[in-house]
Amino acid sequence: xxxxxxxxxxxxxxxxxxxxxxxxxxxxxxxxxxxxxxxxxxxxxxxxxxxxxxxxxxxxxxxxxxxxxxxxxxxxxxxxxxxxxxxxxxxxxxxxxxxxxxxxxxxxxxxxxxxxxxxxxxxxxxxxxxx
Numbered sequence: 331x332x333x334x335x336x337x338x339x340x341x342x343x344x345x346x347x348x349x350x351x352x353x354x355x356x357x358x359x360x361x362x363x364x365x366x367x368x369x370x371x372x373x374x375x376x377x378x379x380x381x382x383x384x385x386x387x388x389x390x391x392x393x394x395x396x397x398x399x400x401x402x403x404x405x406x407x408x409x410x411x412x413x414x415x416x417x418x419x420x421x422x423x424x425x426x427x428x429x430x431x432x433x434x435x436x437x438x439x440x441x442x443x444x445x446x447x448x449x450x451x452x453x454x455x456x457x458x459x460x461x
Contacts, residue, residue: 399447
């Protein structure tokens with residue numbers, strides 16, 4: 331998939347009015363995800379993305395704090411100035427496209443590295459055992 335095709339997919343799935351809006355959302359979400367991932371998983375995910383998207387994912391050093399999926403959305407909303415609802419939509423739209431590019435095996439490893447709450451952002455159910 332090319333970068334233009336990725337943006338077209340995000341624009342269509344997210345119902346964004348312009349290519350520029352889809353690109354802004356994609357860049358913000360990929361940068362935020364890149365701050366959460368480390369090591370080989372981050373490198374493997376970058377290799378699945380178009381080069382322009384991979385550069386955004388790996389541009390910043392990973393953070394040391396751990397954020398649940400909901401905290402990820404709140405942090406992203408603060409950084410972008412969006413509402414929690416629209417930021418949740420943005421994150422889900424972009425990360426679902428990333429999940430399709432990554433495939434199941436790599437996505438399993440990505441989710442294993444992240445705290446709870448991210449699976450739903452990637453378009454997966456997050457199952458937990460009853461206590």
